[in-house]
Amino acid sequence: MPVQTFNPDRELLIAALQALRPPVLILTRPEELKPYECDGLSAYRRLPLVVVLPETIEQVQAILQICHTQKVPVVARGAGTGLSGGALPHEQGVLLSLAKFTKILDINPKRRTATVQPGVRNLAITQAVDHLGLYYAPDPSSQIACTIGGNVAENSGGVHCLKYGLTVHNILQIKLVTIEGELLTIGSHSLDSPGYDLLALMTGSEGMLGVIVEVTVKLLPKPERVQVLLAAFDDVIKAGAAVGAIISAGIIPAGLEMMDGPAIQAAEAFAQAGYPTEAAAILLCELDGTHAEVSEQLLRVHEILIKSAATEVRTAKDAQERAILWKGRKSAFPAVGRISPDYYCMDGTIPRKHLPQVLQAIHEFSQEFELAVANVFHAGDGNLHPLILFDANQPGQLERAEAFGGKILELCVAVGGTITGEHGVGMEKINQMCAQFNRLELTQFHAVKAAFDPEGLLNPGKAVPTLQRCAEFGALHVHQGQLPHADLERF
Amino acid sequence: MPVQTFNPDRELLIAALQALRPPVLILTRPEELKPYECDGLSAYRRLPLVVVLPETIEQVQAILQICHTQKVPVVARGAGTGLSGGALPHEQGVLLSLAKFTKILDINPKRRTATVQPGVRNLAITQAVDHLGLYYAPDPSSQIACTIGGNVAENSGGVHCLKYGLTVHNILQIKLVTIEGELLTIGSHSLDSPGYDLLALMTGSEGMLGVIVEVTVKLLPKPERVQVLLAAFDDVIKAGAAVGAIISAGIIPAGLEMMDGPAIQAAEAFAQAGYPTEAAAILLCELDGTHAEVSEQLLRVHEILIKSAATEVRTAKDAQERAILWKGRKSAFPAVGRISPDYYCMDGTIPRKHLPQVLQAIHEFSQEFELAVANVFHAGDGNLHPLILFDANQPGQLERAEAFGGKILELCVAVGGTITGEHGVGMEKINQMCAQFNRLELTQFHAVKAAFDPEGLLNPGKAVPTLQRCAEFGALHVHQGQLPHADLERF
Structure with missing residues (x-):
């Protein structure tokens, strides 16, 4: 599958869309298109030819028929909160917003x-x-x-x-x-x-x-009862081991989140969640179920945390305290945004048992690249969100952050994990897909794609790289965490 | 996608297989092929051209390459316990047994x-x-x-x-x-x-x-503790309602099985499980988890069963009693085989809330077709296994059983369910797929198939019907539970 080029006739496209009855909201002026130029991954920005906002399924069908007939790429978009550039518009395409489908x-x-x-x-x-x-x-x-x-x-x-x-x-x-x-x-x-x-x-x-x-x-x-424990550790490795100990005990918490020192300090400064700011790591463990179930699990988790050398274990007294503990975690990303001019959020996944060694390696990379990192993890399922802190205005820092990120993803693949946990591939990790999958596997992906969209009109250039792209990047394997802007032109 | 015909050269095929090094076990004589003529759905029988039993992945690759080159259909087979004819050989094909892959x-x-x-x-x-x-x-x-x-x-x-x-x-x-x-x-x-x-x-x-x-x-x-409850009811509808009450209470049992009167009596005669043979229905409810969790759930389920008008609720005293209670359920199929010359096992799934009304309808169909039915259900997930009892030697009974089965599946689709819960489509329900899916959906299935196997060599004629087949059978919708033998010739 060669790199595709599209050259639709903008006037013809707009005329066909305008001819739809009942009429569909169509945005064509640059200032109208601007709000759609990126999703949550703001490093990539592009304007589409046109934005359409249908209100009915029939209108979506009609719009896609027009795009299919005129060979126009289509990028569908929800709220645009995605973090991998999946909803980035195509310059030669329609941005199809589902924003009016709110019933x-x-x-x-x-x-x-x-x-x-x-x-x-x-x-x-x-x-x-x-x-x-x-x-x-x-x-x-x-x-x-x-x-x-x-x-x-x-x-x-x-x-x-x-x-x-x-x-x-x-x-x-x-x-x-x-x-x-x-x-x-x-x-x-x-x-x-x-x-x-x-x-x-x-x-x-x-x-x-x-x-x-x-x-x-x-x-x-809704569960009868919900409880949240906070445990502090003087060492991230110990916190990682505690995660394994909880899961190995056959307990499946509703949530099991980890933050390291820099993340704790940033979150605390932002949200005043009462986190122990001197800790090297904290775990937040949510248990839910019936009263008896939660009581029993609370005791067992408490015991495991103490055995795992937690320096402090706290249980939220009420729903309000619970909400405050979670508020710190949920605001970790914006909180880190306040302490660093820029940050680069990674999203790798690893088998849980490798958590301590991967944490150690990230710590070493941080010294190697001379960039701080704040770690926020869905620890229970091995989904890492290292936030690499940098200042794009300082020469070389962006490149070092990208290289640092690439090393993390490379490590994730090496220990049997994947390059994305939940943020998707989108634009951001299209090169890393070449490291994750071989030629045969990518070919099978393309065959499946062709079974739905043989002309490649739906969201072209995202999620699954062409073999040509991988051939060019292949020798490098996972070599960087973000696609240089110049590369965008090629899609 | 037209109905496919295959005309491989048997001698050429065998020669190519025999040339493989290291050698692969190849069966070609009729008496060697005979054990592979059917799977667990013995109504369908066919001999393949050849049976191969590779031992390594490389051998499987080599065999498939030969079949691909020579355009020979391939049916893979495990233990052959499937109940929908999915492992039925193709007369013009290779039966690829994975029986040696036991490591x-x-x-x-x-x-x-x-x-x-x-x-x-x-x-x-x-x-x-x-x-x-x-x-x-x-x-x-x-x-x-x-x-x-x-x-x-x-x-x-x-x-x-x-x-x-x-x-x-x-x-x-x-x-x-x-x-x-x-x-x-x-x-x-x-x-x-x-x-x-x-x-x-x-x-x-x-x-x-x-x-x-x-x-x-x-x-x-393994869960710390497992408990099994048996509840008896004087009415299948009440038992069905009890299932809904347990699930609605937010309890997810490890298993929640239901048997009606005829199934209870057959199972009891076969397995001496101590079932109440006068009951119109029994529920078996298994709870697992920690000690506290199971204790609490036992109390709650007991209460719900009593409120749902159970005439008796029993808890297995120990692991042995638990095993005996399950033995009755697990032997229900062979047990029914003892009380009826033939039976036809259905496998529909329905949204759980329709359980009482579907039970009632099956009861009415039973009277309409003058055939007894024994019902064994995975009640918790709405997966029905009605066993229609008949005697194939009595003129008209097979046809009535098929018509009865067809009505049940039609009803499953009508209430928002599906034509199979866990036995697959295979040969058995290929016509019912025309009722379950429309032309567009089947076309999409065929496109996905073509993305893996464009020449249709893998297990041809199973699982997804051709549009031509549905066009011929379409007017009838779900009209029978089993494919007449004559129809086999067309695949």
């Missing part, structure tokens, strides 16, 4: 499902079913803003995915529109569905296979 | 994974890690015989899948050989993997996309 279509407390449009915010689902004692489990940090369509496209996780799984484990059915404008329903309301598992295939496919126009999610009953 | 390659207690060859029996995995306090969760009834490769191909469930998920939720990585003979590794040892989710796509694909040659499974720590 909750059905709530079924007996089946414990909600059927919603893709532009419904993640947290809005939980809010809509709160009075029924239910909630939607996956909770990415951006849950107040990110939309369920984007969650499906990225297979989003969150603090609670350790116990409750990723998006793919929490959805039952989706409706999607193919590049040819056809409407497909995939999945079912039952445990398993015959035929190939297209629901799992679509989940996490980063907008490459179709446009999601409806999602049916599973809802869970 | 456990790696057990990693820290990561809690086992890497095994596909011919390793499901139960053998648990036995191999038992001393480590670990087990492999999915437990199909055939677990003593069925192999993990077949489990992946069918996405097998079992009694415990209510709490611990299907095969797809319990595997991390597989190696597969494509029809072109290429070896792919898909999935990873981490929570999520970048790229399209080919692991989920392969799981349950019924041998249509590739041949599985290695599987890495997740292992779970």
Whole structure:
């Protein structure tokens, strides 16, 4: 599959879109396009030819039919909170915003499902079913803003995915529109569905296979009791080992998060969560379930933490204290943004047992590259978010940060992990995919892509690199954490 | 995609297989082929051209290369315990048995994974890690015989899948050989993997996309405590409602099984499990977890069962009593085989909330078709196994059984369920797929198939019907539960 070029006729495209009845909102002026120039990964910016904001499935079908006929690339976009550039527009393409798809279509407390449009915010689902004692489990940090369509496209996780799984484990059915404008329903309301598992295939496919126009999610009953423990350590390695000890004891906490010294200090300065700022690492461990279950687990986790040489173990006294402990963790990214002019957020995943050695290696890389790093982890599932601190205005720092990030991802692959935990590949990690997968595996990915979108019109240049790209970058393997801007031109 | 015909040169094929070095075991004489003529669905029987039993991945690659070059269909087979005819040989094809792939390659207690060859029996995995306090969760009834490769191909469930998920939720990585003979590794040892989710796509694909040659499974720590409750009811509808009440209370039992009167009586006569033979239905509810957790849940489930009008609730006193209670359930199929000359096992899935009404409808169908039915359900996840009793030697009974079965599946689809819970589509339900999916959805399935196997050499005629077949059968929708033998000729 060679690098593709697209040369649509902008006037013809706009005329066809304007001819749609009922009319669709179309944005074409530069100042209107500007808000769509990037997603949460602001390092990459591009303007699309046009932004369209349909309101109905029929309109999405009609728009995709036009794009298909005129060979125009299409990038679908939810709230644009993604961190890997997956919703970055294509200069020769349509940016298809699902922002108007905000209806909750059905709530079924007996089946414990909600059927919603893709532009419904993640947290809005939980809010809509709160009075029924239910909630939607996956909770990415951006849950107040990110939309369920984007969650499906990225297979989003969150603090609670350790116990409750990723998006793919929490959805039952989706409706999607193919590049040819056809409407497909995939999945079912039952445990398993015959035929190939297209629901799992679509989940996490980063907008490459179709446009999601409806999602049916599973809802869970709110746990009777929730408790949060905070444990402090004088050594990150000990904290990493404590994570392993909790999981090895057969306990699956609802969340098990880790922060190292720099992250603790930044978060505390920002959120006043009462974190022990002298600690080298803290763990936040959330337990949920029935009263008896939580009581028993609290005792056991407390014991394990003490045995793992925690210098302090604290239990939140009430819901308010619990919320404050989590607030520190959830604001870690903006908090780090306050102490460093720039930071580069990594998203690797490793088998949990390698946590201590990977932490040690990151510490050594930090000295080698002379850049500070703040570590915030979904420790329970081995998903690392090292934040590399740098100042882009200081010559050489950006390059060192990229090299540092590349080393971390290389290490993740080397210990049997992956280059992304939950942020997706998007634009950001397209080169690292060449390290993660070999020629045969990438060829199979391209064949699957072609089964949905043979002309490569959906989100071109994202998620799965061409073999040509890997051939050029291949000798370098995982050599950098971010794609230089100049490279963007080639897609 | 038209119906395919294959006309390989048998002598040429055998010569190529015989030329392989090191030599591969090849069976060609009719008496050698005979044991492979069917799988667990014995209604369908066919001899392949040749059976091959490779021992290494390289041999599987070489065999598939030969088949690819000579355009020979290939049907992969594990233990042949499948119940939908998925491993039925192709008359013009190679039957590729993975029976020699029985090595456990790696057990990693820290990561809690086992890497095994596909011919390793499901139960053998648990036995191999038992001393480590670990087990492999999915437990199909055939677990003593069925192999993990077949489990992946069918996405097998079992009694415990209510709490611990299907095969797809319990595997991390597989190696597969494509029809072109290429070896792919898909999935990873981490929570999520970048790229399209080919692991989920392969799981349950019924041998249509590739041949599985290695599987890495997740292992779970054995629960501290296991308890089983038996509840009797004087009415199946009440038992169905009790299932809903338990789940609605936020309890997820490790297993929640239901049997109706005829099934209870047959099982009791066979296994002497001490079942109340006068009951109209029983529920078996297994709870597992820590001591405190199980104690609390036992109390709550007991209370719910009494409130749901159970006439009797019993708790197994010890492991032996627990084993006996389960023995009755696990032997229900052979037990029914003793009381009826023939039976037809259905495998539909419905949203749990429709359980009472579907039970009522099955009861009415039973009167309409004048055939007894014994119902054995994975009630917790809405997976029904009605066993329709008939005598094939009595004129008209087979046809009535098929019509009865068709009505049940039609009802499953009508209430939002699916035509298969865990037995797969195989040969058996290929027509019902036309009722489950529309033209667009089937076309997308065929496109995905073509991305792996463009010439349709892998397991032709199974799992996903051609559009031509559906066009012919389409007007009838779900019209019968089993494919007449005459139809076999057309594949």
